[in-house]
Amino acid sequence: MTRLDAKAQNKKKGLSVNADAETTYPPTGALAPHPEGKDHEVLLRGVLVYGEGEPTDVLVRDGLIAEIGTNLNTDGETIDLEGQVLLPGLVDMHVHMREPGREDTETIATGSAAAAQGGFTAVFTMANTAPVTDNPSIAETVWFKGQNTNLCDVHPVGSISRGLEGKELTEFGMMADSDAKVRMFSDDGKCVDDPRLMRRAIEYAKGMDVLLAQHCEEPRLTEGAVAHEGDNAARLGLRGWPRVAEESIVARDAIMTRDYGGRLHICHASTEGTVELLRWAKAQDIPLTAEVTPHHLILTDERLETYDGVNRVNPPLRESRDVAALRQALIDGVVDCVATDHAPHGSEEKCCEFDKARPGMLGLETSLALIAQIFVLDGDQDWRFVARVLSESPAAITKLPGHGRPIAVGEPANLCVVDTNAQWVAHGEDMASKSRNTPYEGMDMPVKISTTLLRGKVTCRNGKAVTSSTSENNA
Numbered sequence: 001m002t003r004l005d006a007k008a009q010n011k012k013k014g015l016s017v018n019a020d021a022e023t024t025y026p027p028t029g030a031l032a033p034h035p036e037g038k039d040h041e042v043l044l045r046g047v048l049v050y051g052e053g054e055p056t057d058v059l060v061r062d063g064l065i066a067e068i069g070t071n072l073n074t075d076g077e078t079i080d081l082e083g084q085v086l087l088p089g090l091v092d093m094h095v096h097m098r099e100p101g102r103e104d105t106e107t108i109a110t111g112s113a114a115a116a117q118g119g120f121t122a123v124f125t126m127a128n129t130a131p132v133t134d135n136p137s138i139a140e141t142v143w144f145k146g147q148n149t150n151l152c153d154v155h156p157v158g159s160i161s162r163g164l165e166g167k168e169l170t171e172f173g174m175m176a177d178s179d180a181k182v183r184m185f186s187d188d189g190k191c192v193d194d195p196r197l198m199r200r201a202i203e204y205a206k207g208m209d210v211l212l213a214q215h216c217e218e219p220r221l222t223e224g225a226v227a228h229e230g231d232n233a234a235r236l237g238l239r240g241w242p243r244v245a246e247e248s249i250v251a252r253d254a255i256m257t258r259d260y261g262g263r264l265h266i267c268h269a270s271t272e273g274t275v276e277l278l279r280w281a282k283a284q285d286i287p288l289t290a291e292v293t294p295h296h297l298i299l300t301d302e303r304l305e306t307y308d309g310v311n312r313v314n315p316p317l318r319e320s321r322d323v324a325a326l327r328q329a330l331i332d333g334v335v336d337c338v339a340t341d342h343a344p345h346g347s348e349e350k351c352c353e354f355d356k357a358r359p360g361m362l363g364l365e366t367s368l369a370l371i372a373q374i375f376v377l378d379g380d381q382d383w384r385f386v387a388r389v390l391s392e393s394p395a396a397i398t399k400l401p402g403h404g405r406p407i408a409v410g411e412p413a414n415l416c417v418v419d420t421n422a423q424w425v426a427h428g429e430d431m432a433s434k435s436r437n438t439p440y441e442g443m444d445m446p447v448k449i450s451t452t453l454l455r456g457k458v459t460c461r462n463g464k465a466v467t468s469s470t471s472e473n474n475a
């Protein structure tokens with residue numbers, strides 16, 4: 001079905017699905033037609049919707065949820081999922097796909113496969129590529145490659161400053177008007193530390209209703225820093241990255257957003273003080289949102305003992321009181337969502353002296369399992385919470401149509417299924433990502449994504465991404 005047919009049909013059915021897709025984001029799906037063609041059906045048999053109630057069947061037809069009920073039938077594919085948990089497809093606001101420039105560590109194809117295996121149906125890939133994503137042609141290249149791979153929607157993030165140099169603003173308008181329809185801008189990896197430039201970016205972004213995402217790090221306080229400034233760094237002889245380097249920028253940007261904003265998003269919140277500032281900003285109704293990574297919710301700087309470069313990340317792993325504050329903030333909604341900051345690196349960039357290791361960790365394939373472990377299995381949250389922090393909130397912050405939607409008839413079939421009886425052990429070697437820098441090597445993972453659907457197309461089956469080389473054998 002063409003996009004226009006789908007639109008007309010939705011209109012006929014009175015559906016508002018993707019209603020604002022054409023004004024806010026590219027018309028997903030039209031560029032990569034459904035491989036099985038029209039009237040393709042997939043029956044998800046025996047799932048627990050949001051982990052609740054009795055097992056039920058969900059019939060997907062032409063990319064939409066067509067029926068939810070018991071004893072449904074199809075001439076198409078049936079996937080037996082007895083008792084597994086059905087969630088909306090996950091959305092990650094913060095990944096690094098490394099294409100263009102470092103295709104030896106990750107490509108849009110391998111990153112999309114990692115995303116599908118992690119349950120993701122949409123990701124935003126940061127602008128610190130080589131060359132930098134600071135113009136429409138690179139943004140369009142990234143977008144089209146994602147659509148051609150067709151495992152996950154890959155939305156390019158445009159840089160705020162030209163070449164990430166922090167001097168001159170990029171043309172937000174040209175990137176927003178391109179086929180990639182860029183709606184989020186960030187210099188992530190670097191902070192827009194110049195307050196005059198940040199003020200102009202905030203004012204410019206407000207006029208265009210695009211989202212800015214700030215990597216909060218006052219660079220004059222982190223020169224040469226490789227680890228959280230605290231007892232462990234001091235004992236291990238590592239240069240410290242103090243909390244104030246993050247918190248001073250969060251505070252400054254919260255106030256700038258209050259006075260000049262616009263919507264501003266805080267990347268990878270990592271400290272107890274940042275949580276307090278976010279709590280204050282939200283109490284003043286400042287339109288500030290924030291994400292936290294799985295690694296800042298589970299790991300601390302005690303990991304640095306071995307000097308293993310895999311534990312180097314920016315912002316650094318902090319202390320248990322930061323972890324506790326971030327967990328509570330996510331539960332309270334003070335921190336809005338989880339984002340992985342999936343950052344692939346080659347082994348030569350990680351297996352070296354700690355202070356020479358490149359900062360960053362893989363995240364796409366382990367995120368759901370870790371969040372489930374912390375908040376559902378070891379905590380008192382339910383699967384609705386997981387849907388909120390890993391799908392609904394990031395889709396809302398990015399105003400992403402079609403993702404993070406309720407599981408209901410007529411909604412787009414962007415879905416993932418969690419097998420709560422499939423324990424596994426994380427090994428970099430087994431991952432779909434091209435890199436191996438997981439900090440969870442050898443760690444037991446309590447649940448696994450068995451199935452992912454992107455607009456009704458199965459992108460992950462039996463826990464494996466359905467790449468073009470596997471689809472013919474399995475479909």
Ligand SMILES: [Zn+2]
Nearest residue numbers: 188189215267
């Ligand atoms: Zn960052």
